[in-house]
Amino acid sequence: MRLRDTGKAHHYEAPSYVWGNQNDPQTILVDGGDFQIGQNLYTALLYIRDDQLVRHLWVDAICINHNDEDEKARQFPLMRDIYGHAHRVLVWLGNGADNSDQAFETIRLAGEWALAGNTPPQELTPQSGFHKAACLELLKRDWFRRIWEVGVARDISIMCGTAEIHGLMSGAIARPRYIPSTRGELSMAELIDMYHTRAATQLHDKVYALLGLTCDDPKAVALILDYTAPWDRVLERFVKYILPSPFRVQTLPDHESVFLTGKGYTIGQISSVEGYTSSVRQSFTITFVYTSCAAHFKEKWVSRGIIGPSAKPVRQDDVLILLQGASKPSVIRLFEGYPIIIVLAAKSRGPAQDIMLFLCKHGGENLPITEDVLKVAVSHASPASLAMVNILCKYAGGNPPITQDVLKVA
Structure with a gap:
């Protein structure tokens, strides 16, 4: 492998993979010198390389010095553009196992049915080419909890061992339909609603990996990358940024939970919910309470609200509240006697719909x-x-x- 800086635009491909265990690194040659990478990336490169053609790759583990915090701070805000401008994003799910070849064949058949405008056979059996168990096993792979690279890709190729599916899959579960094409559509609060259950190699990246997608000002103090700061401090600073100032925020080292103390005003209870997937908006109806705060939203919303693509679905009997100082309502749910926030930013569905x-x-x-x-x-x-x-x-x-x-x- 050679590192190149041509000084001009060039077609390149960007692998998307799970770093995995780094305790048993493998050695590759980069510009004639030894370079250590994780086992999963090493295996991916073995499958990606072509003996007949030169492939230009951008690989984060190689192209970014992860031991240099200043370089990471410069490079991470550019990640969205790097994956978004790649000629193709190469998704590596890992070695073939658990009938993954059958899962890929099922996905291929489903794609053919969808493109042809046909409905799948009534009996979805292995005889008709549908292998449900294999698909479920495939979706359990760690890559499907990655944060966002495929969301901005213009073209993707998904690889699992020797099996490969090529082509942009705009409806795939890994690609939320409302990823913005340009900066300026989603706030950090909305992005957190979408991605907070996704995995990251380092906890800091649960926040920093989203900076390239947000309409919020990346120069805000809470959003400036600082890998030297302890995670609980980064999380506290970030939560204070997306939530109103009257709230007291408590965090714990190496934990993703946040304890909030503050006031909220009940707007109503969610009485019904229309279908949910993690990649489309969810609509719900509201039974409003009789307060001045609720009356304000009842006049604007009539009886319906929506949430964007969300990692957690809204359920019947959840409660719509307005946190003190917030501009948009949140959805909360009681869990073991304590309210937990399900969605930070809910919106009116609008009279036109x-x-x-x-x-x-x-x-x-x-x-x-x-x-x-x-x-x-x-x-x-x-x-x-x-x-x-x-x-x-x-x-x-x-x-x-x-x-x-x-x-x-x-």
Whole structure:
């Protein structure tokens, strides 16, 4: 392997992998000298390398000096751009095992069914090419708890041993649909809602790995990278940044939990919830309490709210509250007598979606969902637009008029 700095743009690929155990490193040659890397990366490079072609790779373990805290502080804010501009992100899940080849074949068949607009066979059995148990084992692999690299990739190739799936999978569980294409769409609070259950090699990266995605000012004191600071101090500083100042924050060394002391105002209770996955927005209805704070939100929200892609689903009987000093409500749940925060930032779903849903529900079978209707719905690149398109497609009898002109507008 050779390190190159051509001084100009060049097609490159960026492996995405789990660092794994670093106690038994392997040695590779880099610019003629020995260089030690972890076993998992070593195995990945064996599968990635091509004896016939030169491949240009950006590998974080090699291209960043992880023993130099100043260099890490400079490089980590650039990670989003590095993975986002890569010609392809190479996802390495590990060696083939637990019928992973069968899992890949199942995913390939599911992709073919989806692209063809067909529904899977009614009997999803190994005889029809569907291996559920193998897929579940595949999804247990550590990589699926990684933080975010695939979310910004323009093209991906997923590898597991000798099996490989190539192509951008916009609906995959590893790729949330609302990852912003440019800085300026999601706050750190919203990103934490999405990613706080994901794994990181170092606890500091639970925060720092998200800096390249946020619309928040990266120069804010709480967001300046400092790997020399103890984790509990980093976490305390970060929580004080995303939560209102009246709250007292307590953290513990090597723990991800935060204990908060402060005031909140009850808005209402969640009475029903519409479907959940970790990659799409979740809608819920609210039974408001009779307070001035709740009346303010009842007037704005009518009866419905949404949360963005979230690591934890909202449930019926969860409570919507406004933390003192906050601009957006949070969702909490009682656990062993104590309230825990499920979602930091909930939003109004907006009257347009309620109107659309009402029309669709009462339009019957003759609802005129035409090409022009879809073109208007997709003309605004926003979460609300996507929600309305989902409603239209749901009530179009499984045959929405998705024409070439509709795709051009989208």
